[in-house]
Amino acid sequence: MHSPDLTSVGIVAPQTARFDQPITLRSGATLASYELVYETYGQLNADKSNAVLVCHALSGNHHVAGYYSDQDKRPGWWDNMIGPGKPIDTEHFCVIGLNNLGGCHGSTGPSSIDPASGKPYGASFPVVTVDDWVETQARLADQLGIQQFAAIVGGSLGGMQVLQWSITYPQRLRHALVIAAAPKLTAQNIAFNDVARQAILTDPDFHGGNFYEHGVIPKRGLRLARMLGHITYLSDDVMGSKFGRLLRSGAFQYSYDVEFEIESYLRYQGDKFSESFDANTYLLMTKALDYFDPTHHQEDKSLSLALKPASAKFLVIAFTTDWRFAPDRSREIVKALLDNERDVAYAEITSSHGHDAFLMLEPHYHELVRAYMQRVAQEGGR
Amino acid sequence: MHSPDLTSVGIVAPQTARFDQPITLRSGATLASYELVYETYGQLNADKSNAVLVCHALSGNHHVAGYYSDQDKRPGWWDNMIGPGKPIDTEHFCVIGLNNLGGCHGSTGPSSIDPASGKPYGASFPVVTVDDWVETQARLADQLGIQQFAAIVGGSLGGMQVLQWSITYPQRLRHALVIAAAPKLTAQNIAFNDVARQAILTDPDFHGGNFYEHGVIPKRGLRLARMLGHITYLSDDVMGSKFGRLLRSGAFQYSYDVEFEIESYLRYQGDKFSESFDANTYLLMTKALDYFDPTHHQEDKSLSLALKPASAKFLVIAFTTDWRFAPDRSREIVKALLDNERDVAYAEITSSHGHDAFLMLEPHYHELVRAYMQRVAQEGGR
Numbered sequence: 001m002h003s004p005d006l007t008s009v010g011i012v013a014p015q016t017a018r019f020d021q022p023i024t025l026r027s028g029a030t031l032a033s034y035e036l037v038y039e040t041y042g043q044l045n046a047d048k049s050n051a052v053l054v055c056h057a058l059s060g061n062h063h064v065a066g067y068y069s070d071q072d073k074r075p076g077w078w079d080n081m082i083g084p085g086k087p088i089d090t091e092h093f094c095v096i097g098l099n100n101l102g103g104c105h106g107s108t109g110p111s112s113i114d115p116a117s118g119k120p121y122g123a124s125f126p127v128v129t130v131d132d133w134v135e136t137q138a139r140l141a142d143q144l145g146i147q148q149f150a151a152i153v154g155g156s157l158g159g160m161q162v163l164q165w166s167i168t169y170p171q172r173l174r175h176a177l178v179i180a181a182a183p184k185l186t187a188q189n190i191a192f193n194d195v196a197r198q199a200i201l202t203d204p205d206f207h208g209g210n211f212y213e214h215g216v217i218p219k220r221g222l223r224l225a226r227m228l229g230h231i232t233y234l235s236d237d238v239m240g241s242k243f244g245r246l247l248r249s250g251a252f253q254y255s256y257d258v259e260f261e262i263e264s265y266l267r268y269q270g271d272k273f274s275e276s277f278d279a280n281t282y283l284l285m286t287k288a289l290d291y292f293d294p295t296h297h298q299e300d301k302s303l304s305l306a307l308k309p310a311s312a313k314f315l316v317i318a319f320t321t322d323w324r325f326a327p328d329r330s331r332e333i334v335k336a337l338l339d340n341e342r343d344v345a346y347a348e349i350t351s352s353h354g355h356d357a358f359l360m361l362e363p364h365y366h367e368l369v370r371a372y373m374q375r376v377a378q379e380g381g382r
Numbered sequence: 383m384h385s386p387d388l389t390s391v392g393i394v395a396p397q398t399a400r401f402d403q404p405i406t407l408r409s410g411a412t413l414a415s416y417e418l419v420y421e422t423y424g425q426l427n428a429d430k431s432n433a434v435l436v437c438h439a440l441s442g443n444h445h446v447a448g449y450y451s452d453q454d455k456r457p458g459w460w461d462n463m464i465g466p467g468k469p470i471d472t473e474h475f476c477v478i479g480l481n482n483l484g485g486c487h488g489s490t491g492p493s494s495i496d497p498a499s500g501k502p503y504g505a506s507f508p509v510v511t512v513d514d515w516v517e518t519q520a521r522l523a524d525q526l527g528i529q530q531f532a533a534i535v536g537g538s539l540g541g542m543q544v545l546q547w548s549i550t551y552p553q554r555l556r557h558a559l560v561i562a563a564a565p566k567l568t569a570q571n572i573a574f575n576d577v578a579r580q581a582i583l584t585d586p587d588f589h590g591g592n593f594y595e596h597g598v599i600p601k602r603g604l605r606l607a608r609m610l611g612h613i614t615y616l617s618d619d620v621m622g623s624k625f626g627r628l629l630r631s632g633a634f635q636y637s638y639d640v641e642f643e644i645e646s647y648l649r650y651q652g653d654k655f656s657e658s659f660d661a662n663t664y665l666l667m668t669k670a671l672d673y674f675d676p677t678h679h680q681e682d683k684s685l686s687l688a689l690k691p692a693s694a695k696f697l698v699i700a701f702t703t704d705w706r707f708a709p710d711r712s713r714e715i716v717k718a719l720l721d722n723e724r725d726v727a728y729a730e731i732t733s734s735h736g737h738d739a740f741l742m743l744e745p746h747y748h749e750l751v752r753a754y755m756q757r758v759a760q761e762g763g764r
Binding site: 026029127185186187190192194195197199202203204223227228234239242245252255256259260262263266267270287291293 | 570576581612613673
């Protein structure tokens, strides 16, 4: 028996919320009912004013912190950030993580059984947008009796959900923590997503999205998508210092087998991911990224105008070597908020870890979130 | 009949050089014989001192300038740079373009018939390196009676060949024009290449490299490789200004069909390329990139030491928005040359076109090459 980690939320268990009120999505498609799987860490206080919602990114899920058993070796994906005494302190806050609609970790998604057909949804599962996620998250909050979150927090695609919350439901969050995000994708961002999607869509094992019925998974396509994604999550710097031109065997092999350490690493990441993640969910998540644009319905595409309804206080964080969503993109958000005279703190964290830095234990970053969340705890509910 | 373009080299025809002296490659493999296809533009002078060799990049070939017929709509790939009165002026120089060994445009490569088996080489074609290319190019020069080039010129992977020439055969070139190149790939560069290779290698139609016998081509893999490559050739800037978030239909479709203009562009590029380029050659070219490292055999990986033998005069050119081989990479070359007190001119050209800028008619770039090559023409042979 090892000594207990006092900064861990400990053993946790997912819960399932069921929604029988139909939802009409942005695409026009309707889901008659759906389930969302979620976890909570820390106690919700009597007036339910201390809830913090964590929105996940492309491949994330509801298992944000803690372990599923004593034998479980890997904690939730943001365990370094959330727990007793951690930056988002579960002694003060009730933290809620959920798996978004369309996910593949328990919430209703393409791999779920469609009650209408008794088969997996597959290709018939509708495309879901960030707006749709905010709507479903708001319904989850309703079910939990949470009228207003102390804070909503997210990195990358998670940060986009935070932004959308601040626009759609300004009164339902006091603080918005938007980390390593962007107000919308660039053509280059979309291009990378489309190559990943094409890898999946053209994999013969994809079967138009209905691969479940064929007893196969489009492993090759999903593996390529993940390898490519990984390149964009890491900085050139960190790849250079971790792998550089190191050879696995010390000498050139003059073959197409693994030769450089970076190849070995990427292929391993791709293999692992392709066996555990749903290809339809991957497609859906990348489309949600592409579609996100709070200015989409405006003539003049003004982010300042789009953020006008937002009334939360903001903490916006970017990382110096993040080239997927570079600091410039965060500054666009900050500028639009300042145009509206909103309360916004902005930090550009020096890190070599690229986009992935938002998941890492970067001391300055964690201290900043800690200090910010302490202030949130002190100020209490409105 | 249209009026003749006086700055075009006009109608050209490829020639084939045959080599029956076996060549042992860096990998240890031997080719008993091989052919190289090449073109020449302009007249070789009496003492054969005015030859300029153009080394091609990943998907390039020997058709550098001019047209194959009156009906031919597209000239050679560097036609804007080479011709009478153009920056590399065929009134002064005899310009030679060749298809490298391993290519798929006429020189011996994986799709050629192996005389030993009577079938295409396919997977049995050896991996070829930049050193090997320099060796075969030197043999071509021997056959043409060219002892010393006035200049050797190349962009990207072509620039790496120029660098290697300056090290292997310092006396055989007076000037080295190294454009949009790098002294070796970074881990990130290798990573992009490996994703492209994995796309091809895992395509079921690749058949371990012997797809010719199966009457198929690994179109899906090659298409993905090209789409990905294209992203790295273009800058984020130029993608933004050319495509931005423009939608093909003006509204979101909520499907996985083409939606954004950038997707349409990339898929078109991928489709076109995958029908015309050989997948084995693509693999081979990317490996040549990965392997290139003039410091590979040294303990201390010093580029200055590696470039010590070089005696040519250098023009090194980089483009501001090139993130594949950023200006920093060219500066490494310049610094190593200066460490050896070599004659080197360096220019960083402001361009929005990313890595592809080396192929474009960028006025400052072209004027610089023109001025440099005029000086080369005036100084004549040694």
